[in-house]
Amino acid sequence: MESRELIFQFEKKRNYFRIKSLLGKMLSIVGLTLLSPLFLIVFLSLKLTEPKAPVLFKQIRNGKDTKEFNIYKFRTMHVDAEDRMEELVQFNEVEGAMFKMKNDPRVTKIGRFLRKTSIDELPQLINVLKGEMALVGPRPPLPRELTEYSDYDMQRLMVTPGCTGLWQVSGRNELSFDEMVELDLTYIKKMSLWMDLKIMLKTFFVMVVPKNGY
Structure with missing residues (x-):
């Protein structure tokens, strides 16, 4: 789909974006409150x-329109993880502008559990509250990944990341970079509150019965 076609669609979905943003911030406040005992356990x-x-x-x-922001996660790697990135690039297990390594030696024992259950991602509710992210949307890339994006891939950044x-x-x-891009563009084309709800419900199931997370 051409970028201009997406922009035209966005014009017709202004109310959707407003409601999505408001609901996201409200649910983030509720989520941060209810999850505070879990956050304490992870902290300790x-x-x-x-x-x-x-x-x-x-x-x-x-994020949206390539704007940079700080994403928050529970730490799952050793403190020297970023410094060791260059030596591990050769072991990348996916093609395209993304790095994934199933047995990444930088990940801690607790980190593996947090990643598998996606608990490490929960602090991003703070990003949603700040308006930098949405509950549902394409994952925000790293700046170094963005340098490898084609114009087609860049369409992922036309909406707020999720x-x-x-x-x-x-x-x-388990999916390739190209498959991820296609899924994100499918979402952008069809996004609605009902679709967002279905994705959030499926996400809860994935967290309870973790699979393909590392």
């Missing part, structure tokens, strides 16, 4: 294993 678990390391991990990502999306509930890490 991470501090007991690595007392001097930070609990939250901040990373620059590109905590979860069609890619995450359709195979996640």
Whole structure:
């Protein structure tokens, strides 16, 4: 689909975007409140294993229209993870502008559990509250990944990125970069509140019965 066609569709969905943003912020407040006991457990678990390391991990990502922002996650890797990235690029298990490694040596034992259950992603409710992310949408890429994007791939960044999306509930890490792009563009073309609700419900199931997360 051409970018101009998507822009035309967006014009017709102004109310959808307003409602989605408002609901996202309201649900984030509820979620952060209800999940506070779980956040405390994760905080204590991470501090007991690595007392001097930070609990939250901040990373620059590109959001809507390539705007940069800091994404929040529970730390799942050792503190020198970014410094070791260059030596591991050769072991990338997916093609395209994305890095995935099933047995990444940088991931901690607790981190593997947090990733498999997607609990590490929950602090992104803060990003939703700040308006940098939505509950549902394409995943925000890293700046280094963006340098490899084609004009076609860049269409993913025409909407606010999400905590979860069609890619995450359709195979996640088992899918290629190109498959992820196609799923994201399918979502952008068909997005609606009903579709968002279905994706969120599927996300809950994926978290309860984790699969393809690493």
